[in-house]
Amino acid sequence: MDIERLFDASYVRVLSRELEGQGFFEAFYERFLAASPEVATKFRHTDMARQQVMLKKAFYHLLAFYASSHADYYLQEVAISHSRAYLDISPSLYDLWLESLIDTVRAFDAQFDDEVELAWRLVMTPGIVYMTFHYDRGVRSH
Numbered sequence: 001m002d003i004e005r006l007f008d009a010s011y012v013r014v015l016s017r018e019l020e021g022q023g024f025f026e027a028f029y030e031r032f033l034a035a036s037p038e039v040a041t042k043f044r045h046t047d048m049a050r051q052q053v054m055l056k057k058a059f060y061h062l063l064a065f066y067a068s069s070h071a072d073y074y075l076q077e078v079a080i081s082h083s084r085a086y087l088d089i090s091p092s093l094y095d096l097w098l099e100s101l102i103d104t105v106r107a108f109d110a111q112f113d114d115e116v117e118l119a120w121r122l123v124m125t126p127g128i129v130y131m132t133f134h135y136d137r138g139v140r141s142h
């Protein structure tokens with residue numbers, strides 16, 4: 001099966017599930033915040049329910065970027081917002097982000113296997129590269 005279909009099918013499965021009363025994005029952020037005090041500090045003033053909705057929306061753009069190699073305006077803005085000049089999200093934190101995500105998928109997807117894991121990693125990686133590439137380049141020109 002191709003990468004996009006594997007990803008889509010897994011994504012449908014994880015969204016349709018709750019574990020210990022938590023949805024997928026809630027469980028992801030719980031893991032991610034626990035992964036490092038630096039992450040928890042970055043989100044200390046954040047409304048996490050709202051943040052979950054934002055990430056869900058961003059996933060659509062990450063998938064579109066994987067499929068098209070074209071960064072839309074939304075992804076450009078998110079990359080700039082995470083750059084040194086604004087939220088200052090250092091590139092090393094994206095490793096924690098991806099590992100927390102994969103761990104959450106592993107917990108939520110009953111059909112999780114190596115192929116599914118690889119599909120998630122492949123779909124997310126171009127967006128992560130795009131964002132970390134702009135860490136030191138992310139100054140708004142408008």
Ligand code: HEM
Binds near residue numbers: 039062077079087094
């Ligand atoms: C590919 C990975 C990521 C995606 C798609 C993503 C997506 C988003 C989106 C859509 C927002 C809200 C809009 C914006 O501020 O631009 C946001 C905000 C934020 N993100 Fe990320 N993010 C990613 C990685 C990270 C990482 C690694 C961190 C590290 C701690 C992080 C920390 C934050 C913070 C602190 C905010 C602001 C929260 C607030 O408004 O209080 N993000 N992110």
